[in-house]
Amino acid sequence: MAIKGIKILEVETGSPAERLGLEPGDRILTINGHVITDELALKFYLSEDSIDIIVHRPGSGGRRFKIDLLENPDLGIQVEEFQTRRCNNACLFCFVDQLPPGVRPSLKVKDDDYRLSFLHGNYITLTNLNQVDLSRIIEQRLSPLYISVHATDSDLRTRILGRGKADDLAVKMRKLIRGGICLHAQIVLMPGINDGKHLQKTVFDLYDLYPGVQSTAIVPVGISDYGPCKTRFMPVTPEYSRALIHQILPWQAQFRTQIAQTFACLADEFYLQGGLEIPDRDYYDDFVQIEDGIGMVRYFLDEFKTELRRRRTRCSNQHGTLATGKLFYPVLKHCMEQYNLKFGTRLQVRKIDNRFMGSAITVAGLLGGKDIVDALAGTDIGDFLIIPGEALSGGDGVFVDDWSPQDISRRLGKPVYSSGRTMRDFFDVLSKLKRLSS
Numbered sequence: 001m002a003i004k005g006i007k008i009l010e011v012e013t014g015s016p017a018e019r020l021g022l023e024p025g026d027r028i029l030t031i032n033g034h035v036i037t038d039e040l041a042l043k044f045y046l047s048e049d050s051i052d053i054i055v056h057r058p059g060s061g062g063r064r065f066k067i068d069l070l071e072n073p074d075l076g077i078q079v080e081e082f083q084t085r086r087c088n089n090a091c092l093f094c095f096v097d098q099l100p101p102g103v104r105p106s107l108k109v110k111d112d113d114y115r116l117s118f119l120h121g122n123y124i125t126l127t128n129l130n131q132v133d134l135s136r137i138i139e140q141r142l143s144p145l146y147i148s149v150h151a152t153d154s155d156l157r158t159r160i161l162g163r164g165k166a167d168d169l170a171v172k173m174r175k176l177i178r179g180g181i182c183l184h185a186q187i188v189l190m191p192g193i194n195d196g197k198h199l200q201k202t203v204f205d206l207y208d209l210y211p212g213v214q215s216t217a218i219v220p221v222g223i224s225d226y227g228p229c230k231t232r233f234m235p236v237t238p239e240y241s242r243a244l245i246h247q248i249l250p251w252q253a254q255f256r257t258q259i260a261q262t263f264a265c266l267a268d269e270f271y272l273q274g275g276l277e278i279p280d281r282d283y284y285d286d287f288v289q290i291e292d293g294i295g296m297v298r299y300f301l302d303e304f305k306t307e308l309r310r311r312r313t314r315c316s317n318q319h320g321t322l323a324t325g326k327l328f329y330p331v332l333k334h335c336m337e338q339y340n341l342k343f344g345t346r347l348q349v350r351k352i353d354n355r356f357m358g359s360a361i362t363v364a365g366l367l368g369g370k371d372i373v374d375a376l377a378g379t380d381i382g383d384f385l386i387i388p389g390e391a392l393s394g395g396d397g398v399f400v401d402d403w404s405p406q407d408i409s410r411r412l413g414k415p416v417y418s419s420g421r422t423m424r425d426f427f428d429v430l431s432k433l434k435r436l437s438s
């Protein structure tokens with residue numbers, strides 16, 4: 001029979017684990033009688049005062065260790081990563097089904113794992129959770145979680161998720177909320193499918209669960225040139241975006257009056273597409289769903305203004321290019337014009353069309369490395385190129401098409417820098433390049 005628990009990969013020198021005699025290869029089976037299935041459970045039960053650990057050591061069987069970690073619940077070990085849970089849905093809009101050939105392999109994983117939701121803010125549907133999972137989430141206080149709702153009408157949600165029969169979303173959400181778990185909801189909006197009165201029902205059903213449901217992000221469906229979605233959905237147009245913004249305004253006004261939160265926020269894309277001004281930062285409820293594209297532009301604009309005011313040195317020699325996607329291009333261009341004016345630099349912004357995934361994909365985060373090369377090769381990009389940091393994967397630093405910044409640099413014959421993830425990173429890159437140019 002396979003031994004469960006989690007495997008220790010490394011034991012730090014001088015750590016409590018080393019003093020106990022734990023070794024790489026040992027498997028931690030239980031702590032204080034609780035079965036340990038992953039690192040989250042390990043961390044949770046190590047926070048108890050007095051620890052009784054049962055470990056399996058290959059070749060010698062079970063061993064028991066006792067330790068008092070007092071204020072520092074850290075054994076000083078590295079353990080194996082958990083196996084990501086896969087989804088059991090077949091969503092109408094699934095982006096994984098729309099990926100082109102040659103995409104970086106990590107994007108092909110159809111994960112639906114509450115642990116990734118807790119750790120990284122991934123959206124989960126709850127369809128693969130049983131009562132044991134729900135109890136564990138509550139017991140180990142895995143909060144907040146990010147829930148893909150799309151529609152609260154049961155038949156519509158079933159259709160959107162491509163399921164044979166309805167799931168019990170409302171029951172699960174209520175159980176989590178009663179257990180003290182805070183939820184953030186997401187609606188992927190598909191014109192003609194879950195908008196109009198369906199959207200109204202979904203938003204107000206979620207609002208009924210406030211403060212258990214803390215916020216709702218409404219984001220447009222992404223449509224690539226691959227898979228069935230291109231013919232399945234109507235695209236989000238500028239007119240559609242403007243009508244949606246107007247539809248939702250009175251709901252947001254009502255929420256702000258009643259709970260002092262916008263509660264249901266629209267993705268930046270709707271404002272940019274609709275040609276309407278990006279709302280002020282108050283609209284975004286502390287940017288709780290910024291990773292989902294809710295308020296990224298406002299955050300960028302405000303941070304840019306602050307940093308621009310703070311920085312001093314002029315450098316008229318600096319001449320380079322910043323690449324970005326179609327959606328963010330006007331925003332970045334406007335910002336860099338101010339930058340050039342203040343510092344006497346010659347930084348140009350170039351709009352890159354997404355040929356790898358399709359022209360309807362306009363966000364910078366999904367640009368392919370080859371798209372950038374195709375757009376810029378043979379043109380004057382100056383002394384360097386800055387690429388959008390969000391287009392690079394966190395783990396291996398490659399683009400969606402598996403190209404690396406080094407690949408681009410080789411093809412263009414110029415140094416390539418990532419813009420980084422924060423505004424401070426971005427200005428630091430620009431400052432470093434200024435020093436190199438002077």
Ligand code: SF4
Nearest residue numbers: 087089090091094110
């Ligand atoms: S839950 Fe839906 S959208 Fe997410 S991976 Fe599964 S099928 Fe795709």
